[in-house]
Amino acid sequence: MDEDIEHTGLVFFGKVTASISHEIKNRMAIINEQAGLLEDLLLMAERGGEVDLARLKRVSGAVKVQVAMGDRILRNMNRFAHSIDNPVVSVDIRSLLELTAKLAARLASLKGVNLEIYPGPENVEVTTSPFLLMNLLWLCLETALSVSDSGSELVLTCQKQEDGAAIGIGSEPEGKEHHFPEASRELKSLASALGIELVANEQRGGWTIRMSNA
Amino acid sequence: MKVLLVDDEIEFVSALAERIMLRDIEVEWTAKPEEAIERTKNDCFDIAILDIKMPRVGGFDLKKRLEKQCPEMKFIFLTGHGSEEAFQTGTTETGSEFYLVKPVRFETLLEKIRAIGTTCTGGKNHG
Numbered sequence: 506m507d508e509d510i511e512h513t514g515l516v517f518f519g520k521v522t523a524s525i526s527h528e529i530k531n532r533m534a535i536i537n538e539q540a541g542l543l544e545d546l547l548l549m550a551e552r553g554g555e556v557d558l559a560r561l562k563r564v565s566g567a568v569k570v571q572v573a574m575g576d577r578i579l580r581n582m583n584r585f586a587h588s589i590d591n592p593v594v595s596v597d598i599r600s601l602l603e604l605t606a607k608l609a610a611r612l613a614s615l616k617g618v619n620l621e622i623y624p625g626p627e628n629v630e631v632t633t634s635p636f637l638l639m640n641l642l643w644l645c646l647e648t649a650l651s652v653s654d655s656g657s658e659l660v661l662t663c664q665k666q667e668d669g670a671a672i673g674i675g676s677e678p679e680g681k682e683h684h685f686p687e688a689s690r691e692l693k694s695l696a697s698a699l700g701i702e703l704v705a706n707e708q709r710g711g712w713t714i715r716m717s718n719a
Numbered sequence: 720m721k722v723l724l725v726d727d728e729i730e731f732v733s734a735l736a737e738r739i740m741l742r743d744i745e746v747e748w749t750a751k752p753e754e755a756i757e758r759t760k761n762d763c764f765d766i767a768i769l770d771i772k773m774p775r776v777g778g779f780d781l782k783k784r785l786e787k788q789c790p791e792m793k794f795i796f797l798t799g800h801g802s803e804e805a806f807q808t809g810t811t812e813t814g815s816e817f818y819l820v821k822p823v824r825f826e827t828l829l830e831k832i833r834a835i836g837t838t839c840t841g842g843k844n845h846g
Binding site for chain 2: 527530531533534535536537538539541542545549564567570571614615616617655
């Protein structure tokens with residue numbers, strides 16, 4: 506693999522891992538406070554205070570919610586980590602797009618940007634490198650987010666093409682003036698390595714990513 | 720002593736506020752940094768406990784904006800970030816003593832609040 510692409514991939518892996526570890530820390534911090542609150546309430550009860558069962562139920566329920574959220578984060582992380590297992594494989598593009606969006610959700614949330622996915626009705630499979638494709642989508646999202654205003658929306662679409670797929674990344678509303686920067690050198694290198702056509706989308710800002718099985 | 724808690728994780732900030740309140744400390748909380756700015760327009764707090772990474776307005780920016788309204792307000796920062804770079808930035812901004820990494824040891828946070836509380840003016844420090 507090209508050294509530049511390898512380096513871009515490592516940076517991507519590092520960013521995603523850092524973001525996920527932050528998310529997990531947040532869940533743990535919440536569970537920590539909920540557990541502490543349960544302790545406080547039990548201590549009050551031990552000292553003769555009234556036991557508020559509804560309050561205890563609410564707190565223990567909140568812990569369960571956080572555990573479920575943590576589990577979802579870890580499942581996404583596991584899928585992401587295993588994306589590197591097979592250099593080239595038949596990839597479910599809609600599922601990969603959804604996973605990348607989930608991984609980038611925190612990045613978008615910190616910018617106050619809403620990520621909206623329209624995966625399309627049809628199953629779309631393309632033989633490609635899942636890790637590199639996610640890296641490319643991540644770079645597109647990162648670039649798009651860097652110029653998006655708080656409160657705006659980024660739209661991700663996926664469409665089946667005759668011999669492959671087309672992924673769209675752009676701003677809402679369509680037609681409004683959007684100023685997306687030109688694709689970076691890293692983005693162009695990745696697109697070239699994957700045999701992907703990266704077309705600027707004038708209507709939405711952003712890009713259309715065209716890939717084929719050919 | 721009046722404490723303002725700001726963190727975008729509602730479940731975290733509400734539970735932490737509840738625990739502090741159980742220690743007879745007056746606490747208000749919000750998950751929206753903008754709301755914290757609004758609240759301090761008419762009413763100052765002695766201590767603001769701020770998450771560093773929040774959507775739109777981060778903890779350090781929020782500190783600067785709150786300080787303009789309440790120059791005497793003291794700050795404690797909370798972060799989920801454990802990187803060396805984040806630690807350096809955080810401690811430069813506030814001093815390592817008032818920069819706590821999540822999950823927070825509650826007793827440590829309480830000690831910091833009480834230590835600041837002994838020097839505070841009772842929430843009447845509007846600039």
